[in-house]
Amino acid sequence: MEKSAYKIHIIGAGISGLIAAQILENHGYHPTIIDASATVGGRVKSDIVNGYTLDHGFQVLLTSYPAAKKYLNYEALDLQKLLPGATLFKNGKAQTIGDPLRNLSLLFPTLLSKVGTLSDKVKILKLNTLLKKRK
Ligand SMILES: Cc1cc2nc3c(=O)[nH]c(=O)nc-3n(C[C@H](O)[C@H](O)[C@H](O)COP(=O)(O)OP(=O)(O)OC[C@H]3O[C@@H](n4cnc5c(N)ncnc54)[C@H](O)[C@@H]3O)c2cc1C
DSSP states (O other): OOGGGOOOEEEOOBHHHHHHHHHHHHTTOOOEEEOSSSSSBTTSOEEEETTEEEESSOOOOOTTOHHHHHHOOHHHHTOOOOOSEEEEEETTEEEEEEOTTTOGGGHHHHHHOSSSOHHHHHHHHHHHHHHHHHO
């Protein structure tokens, strides 16, 4: 039977379904993607509400993921680089935490932040140092 004669249905037009379809197309098949929603992308989606961008899922792409490197076109995605870390808002107050080894200005905010104990922070530092040595 000709590859194009196979009836293949992919349920879900999220990133998994889209990449599965791309791989099948590259091998000569013609899959049909079915999705319950009206848009493609699944959880790779944002809504703008009152000027705020609300993400459904995906916000941060780890560019070293082997599968992401293989299937995504980083240049076309026009990615913006972020330093690892986060600004957390609680009870109207903001706290910024991050990796002081990459951005020294994060040292004191991270050490003084109430996110995690000092012991947690020392463990993360040790793990960080260990993983960097393995590269
Ligand atoms: C809050 C949140 C934050 C996240 N942040 C990140 C992040 O920063 N970085 C990261 O790498 N990952 C993140 N993820 C994970 C990432 O969003 C998912 O791993 C990825 O989007 C999953 O893609 P998918 O195609 O497998 O599934 P989905 O994106 O969920 O797509 C599934 C699709 O299938 C459709 N569907 C489901 N059931 C049916 C059905 N019965 N019939 C028809 N259609 C159906 C849905 O409508 C949807 O379009 C986050 C997830 C969440 C929830």
